[in-house]
Amino acid sequence: MKNDILKIENLKKHFGGVLAVDDCSFGVERGTITALIGPNGSGKTTVFNLISGVTKVDSGKILLNDLNIAHLQPSVISNLGISRVFQQSRLFGNLTVEENLMLAFDNEDQKFWASFLGDWWRKPASAKDTARQSKKQIIDEYLESMHITHMRDKQTRDLSFGQKRLVEILRALINPHNLLMLDEPVAGVTPELRDKIKKVLLELKAKGETILLIEHDMNFTLKVADWVIVMDAGQVIVEGIPDEIRHNPKVLEAYLD
Ligand SMILES: Nc1ncnc2c1ncn2[C@@H]1O[C@H](COP(=O)(O)OP(=O)(O)OP(=O)(O)O)[C@@H](O)[C@H]1O
Numbered sequence: 001m002k003n004d005i006l007k008i009e010n011l012k013k014h015f016g017g018v019l020a021v022d023d024c025s026f027g028v029e030r031g032t033i034t035a036l037i038g039p040n041g042s043g044k045t046t047v048f049n050l051i052s053g054v055t056k057v058d059s060g061k062i063l064l065n066d067l068n069i070a071h072l073q074p075s076v077i078s079n080l081g082i083s084r085v086f087q088q089s090r091l092f093g094n095l096t097v098e099e100n101l102m103l104a105f106d107n108e109d110q111k112f113w114a115s116f117l118g119d120w121w122r123k124p125a126s127a128k129d130t131a132r133q134s135k136k137q138i139i140d141e142y143l144e145s146m147h148i149t150h151m152r153d154k155q156t157r158d159l160s161f162g163q164k165r166l167v168e169i170l171r172a173l174i175n176p177h178n179l180l181m182l183d184e185p186v187a188g189v190t191p192e193l194r195d196k197i198k199k200v201l202l203e204l205k206a207k208g209e210t211i212l213l214i215e216h217d218m219n220f221t222l223k224v225a226d227w228v229i230v231m232d233a234g235q236v237i238v239e240g241i242p243d244e245i246r247h248n249p250k251v252l253e254a255y256l257d
């Protein structure tokens with residue numbers, strides 16, 4: 001029996017005549033990196049949007065530790081501990097790296113949800129420490145951990161695409177969470193930064209983080225993921241460990257269509 005932090009059950013979403021997500025079911029095991037892959041338009045980002053509540057679910061369940069979060073508001077879902085990096089960059093270009101990261105800190109709502117949800121809702125260290133340490137200090141530590149302290153006072157519009165991705169990952173990390181979701185973290189990123197992001201994700205897993213990631217770069221995905229879920233036309237067509245996915249004819253067929 002898998003120890004799933006998140007379970008998707010029979011999820012459906014249509015946009016007009018397009019069935020973007022069609023009876024989709026899968027689980028995300030705690031403490032692992034799970035990859036959601038599939039050809040363009042197969043419904044991956046829509047699944048992320050449904051999980052984070054920015055798109056309304058037609059039918060089906062999204063269970064976060066057995067609590068059905070389908071139909072909750074995005075702010076509530078975020079406060080329940082789902083942190084996300086979007087496919088398109090969402091940094092404030094005229095703010096510095098530090099200022100962008102400052103915006104990621106928790107708010108009073110989380111104390112309410114923590115008391116409501118009880119023990120399983122574990123606040124990560126960054127949030128617990130907020131009272132003791134200054135936010136600036138925490139940001140410094142995060143920047144240091146990724147060796148990007150030199151970027152702290154730069155406006156994010158002056159960063160490279162890959163550097164922005166790193167800052168976005170940091171922002172999602174600072175936001176207290178139990179599940180980190182990344183939509184194409186290395187798309188358009190240079191090979192060096194791609195390696196750095198890979199290292200960062202593996203270090204996060206070693207610290208006990210649970211990560212759900214969408215990525216087209218197969219080389220990256222099959223190296224970093226413990227479990228791979230393949231979507232095509234809104235459905236999960238196959239799932240397994242990277243070695244099984246690499247040679248699966250159904251996967252090749254989906255990408256060749
Ligand atoms: N807001 C929307 N309105 C109408 N159609 C949408 C909307 N969002 C997604 N779709 C459609 O739903 C389908 C799934 O799109 P989605 O963005 O989830 O795919 P994806 O797997 O993330 O693709 P990619 O790999 O290109 O990012 C596509 O046919 C897309 O055009």
Ligand SMILES: [Mg+2]
Pocket residue numbers: 044045046087
């Ligand atoms: Mg997408």
